[in-house]
Amino acid sequence: MIPAMQVRGLSKRFVLHQQQGAVLDVLSDIAFDVMAGECLVLHGQSGAGKSTLLRTLYGNYLPADGSIRVLHDGGIVEMVGAQPRQTLALRRNTLGYVSQFLRVIPRVACLDVVMEPALLRGVPAEFARAKAAALLRRLAIPQRLWGLSPSTFSGGEQQRVNIARSFIAPWPLLLLDEPTASLDDINRDVVLELVAEAKAGGSALIAISHDEKTRSAIGDRYLDLTAQEALHD
Numbered sequence: 001m002i003p004a005m006q007v008r009g010l011s012k013r014f015v016l017h018q019q020q021g022a023v024l025d026v027l028s029d030i031a032f033d034v035m036a037g038e039c040l041v042l043h044g045q046s047g048a049g050k051s052t053l054l055r056t057l058y059g060n061y062l063p064a065d066g067s068i069r070v071l072h073d074g075g076i077v078e079m080v081g082a083q084p085r086q087t088l089a090l091r092r093n094t095l096g097y098v099s100q101f102l103r104v105i106p107r108v109a110c111l112d113v114v115m116e117p118a119l120l121r122g123v124p125a126e127f128a129r130a131k132a133a134a135l136l137r138r139l140a141i142p143q144r145l146w147g148l149s150p151s152t153f154s155g156g157e158q159q160r161v162n163i164a165r166s167f168i169a170p171w172p173l174l175l176l177d178e179p180t181a182s183l184d185d186i187n188r189d190v191v192l193e194l195v196a197e198a199k200a201g202g203s204a205l206i207a208i209s210h211d212e213k214t215r216s217a218i219g220d221r222y223l224d225l226t227a228q229e230a231l232h233d
């Protein structure tokens with residue numbers, strides 16, 4: 001079976017030009033595979049580089065070295081050095097990212113925010129709307145808020161809208177950055193169910209969570225970035 005994502009020799013260095021050119025080698029020689037239907041949880045103390053790795057895997061940071069291969073449309077795409085157009089195509093259909101925070105677009109109603117990824121995949125509007133409504137209901141967003149812009153929503157409500165938006169269309173590969181932070185136990189359990197459903201549907205996941213219950217509920221394998229660092233000292 002071909003991995004959904006295969007990473008080899010991945011290194012990321014920050015050069016702080018405003019601070020005497022200080023160099024931070026945050027990731028060095030990271031290697032792993034993630035298969036469809038499994039979740040790799042990133043471990044390591046604060047500052048170990050978990051968020052940096054997730055952002056690098058999403059193509060937000062250019063690594064100093066290494067390769068990130070993604071199974072996309074039946075072929076393998078090398079993300080390191082890919083054209084922006086290729087990265088965008090990957091992000092449209094293959095590679096999703098659930099951040100802790102919703103990127104709020106003023107004046108766009110909550111229901112439309114949630115529906116958008118399904119519409120972009122060509123799902124007819126009525127199905128997308130019904131699915132968005134079902135997700136918002138599951139995530140306990142009151143119906144009176146559905147027609148409003150999430151810009152005024154509470155932090156936890158925005159996070160749940162973001163989760164609904166992220167799970168409305170299936171992703172072959174999904175990066176999760178603290179998907180349950182700032183949620184109460186009931187909503188956290190709904191997110192854990194959505195993650196389990198995504199895995200059962202064949203998604204490969206890579207996740208960061210500081211919550212032990214979340215980690216043990218979703219994690220099939222763990223990558224310890226502290227150990228990686230120690231290994232290469």
Ligand SMILES: Nc1ncnc2c1ncn2[C@@H]1O[C@H](COP(=O)(O)OP(=O)(O)OP(=O)(O)O)[C@@H](O)[C@H]1O
Binds near residue numbers: 044045049050052
């Ligand atoms: N854009 C950046 N520019 C410079 N340094 C950065 C940047 N982003 C992260 N770093 C540095 O990289 C290191 C790793 O940060 P990162 O946020 O990836 O850690 P983390 O493991 O996710 O931590 P936490 O668990 O606290 O969220 C830190 O020392 C941080 O200062």
